């Protein structure tokens with residue numbers, strides 16, 4: 232299991248690095264947000280209802296989540312391409328555990344994500360952000376797990392649909408409302424009541440709040456607790472769904 | 483090596499269900515080279531994918547390499563090599579990477595995998611391409627890489643789905659030779675699908691003919707050919723006016739013995755005899771006596787094409803699935 236996971240991981244990583252366009256695009260977008268959208272927020276924290284902390288501590292966690300969800304949700308496209316080339320079948324005909332075929336790829340995505348998150352955070356520090364190290368590390372773990380969940384859901388859906396044409400609209404329909412309702416760009420504490428209620432239903436908004444309070448250093452706060460709990464639930468569900476699909480579709 | 487009973491697979495599509503394979507029974511012994519012959523859409527790939535655990539049968543059971551298909555799919559996977567009909571490698575990866583990674587997934591060590599991979603690449607005439615990205619290979623080279631992928635784990639039971647599609651005649655002959663060597667040197671069992679009757683004829687010990695999801699005939703190439711009575715003789719007469727005379731001589735000599743078994747058009751006469759080579763001298767003598775001048779004579783042994791036509795009412799070439 233571990234052995235096969237490593238083989239799949241090393242192979243996936245090697246191929247990603249050979250053609251790093253996507254990694255770079257995934258990286259430049261949050262940095263563009265940081266540089267071109269961030270300054271607009273600078274005055275926001277004088278608004279009533281803006282959460283405590285510097286605007287960096289509000290904004291950067293949102294970008295991290297965006298990176299995690301968006302980046303990872305779209306990895307399924309790569310799988311469709313691999314499927315079409317016959318790579319997936321050729322792997323499924325080996326005795327390698329089906330789980331390893333999924334985990335190796337997810338591991339690659341998580342590592343890419345963590346590196347992107349690191350670059351983003353370092354860039355934010357250069358721009359002037361200050362945040363407690365421990366909080367940032369815990370936030371990173373959370374983002375990585377969330378990325379793993381989204382990636383494995385994406386792979387599972389890709390394996391079921393086997394078509395970019397189905398995958399693209401499906402993912403967009405899910406990802407955009409989830410992003411908007413999680414208060415990633417502007418905190419939901421600014422939202423009118425109905426919108427805030429909607430966003431409370433969206434599990435990702437709790438994770439964003441959690442990461443924000445981690446960036447502020449409020450480790451014991453309710454937001455942090457809820458963020459971690461909801462994050463753990465999302466991760467568990469995502470991984471279970473991915474794993475089960477890989478088992479079943481490979482019967 | 484393979485025993486299957488009542489193997490069936492139904493696909494659900496938006497427009498209803500497709501019965502791709504409807505109850506296939508088959509037995510393949512260790513060390514046999516068995517050909518699975520049938521037109522497009524007959525169910526060859528579907529059967530192969532069931533036997534190699536890639537898709538679950540909707541009915542039936544099978545034992546492959548001593549392992550039960552349903553209860554021990556991992557055991558089956560451990561003992562088989564599989565060459566898919568349509569590609570197996572990532573365009574960005576190199577030949578070497580793909581071969582070694584594939585072997586690693588079988589738990590083969592890296593050094594063994596590399597040595598075996600390089601040897602296969604040499605044997606399949608891909609020498610010097612180890613470092614090449616697979617997207618830069620020609621179609622036939624990529625096909626041979628697919629074959630190498632299926633052989634890298636050194637399995638004793640090998641499934642090849644149309645292994646020679648897209649290969650030039652020399653590469654095809656080379657692959658046949660390789661398959662024979664696998665059986666000769668390693669005692670491997672080979673189960674391959676093909677559209678090419680000459681391939682099945684030249685390579686296989688035994689042939690299963692599948693049509694519309696069912697096996698319609700099995701036997702050695704010779705046995706199948708014997709189902710067609712005799713060799714086909716085609717006479718081309720120099721002067722169309724003498725065609726009736728030629729047909730009359732032919733009627734007396736044909737295995738059918740009546741005029742219905744002789745086909746005539748403007749200047750050709752076609753009929754079957756039990757043994758063409760032996761019938762020819764007397765036939766020519768009779769024709770000369772009847773004053774018929776010939777432009778040409780052709781004797782054709784019955785081919786699997788003829789067998790296929792007899793079994794299914796269609797030739798393999800112009801088959802269009804209904």
Ligand SMILES: Nc1ncnc2c1ncn2[C@@H]1O[C@H](COP(=O)(O)OP(=O)(O)OP(=O)(O)O)[C@@H](O)[C@H]1O
Pocket residue numbers: 493494495500501502503520521522523524525526527528529567803
């Ligand atoms: N995934 C699928 N969904 C629906 N129908 C399918 C699917 N795969 C195959 N079929 C149908 O099942 C039948 C058998 O297909 P199969 O691929 O086994 O044929 P084949 O004998 O390998 O043909 P070919 O010589 O073209 O490779 C065909 O009618 C095909 O359209």
Ligand SMILES: [Mg+2]
Pocket residue numbers: 526527528567643
């Ligand atoms: Mg096929």
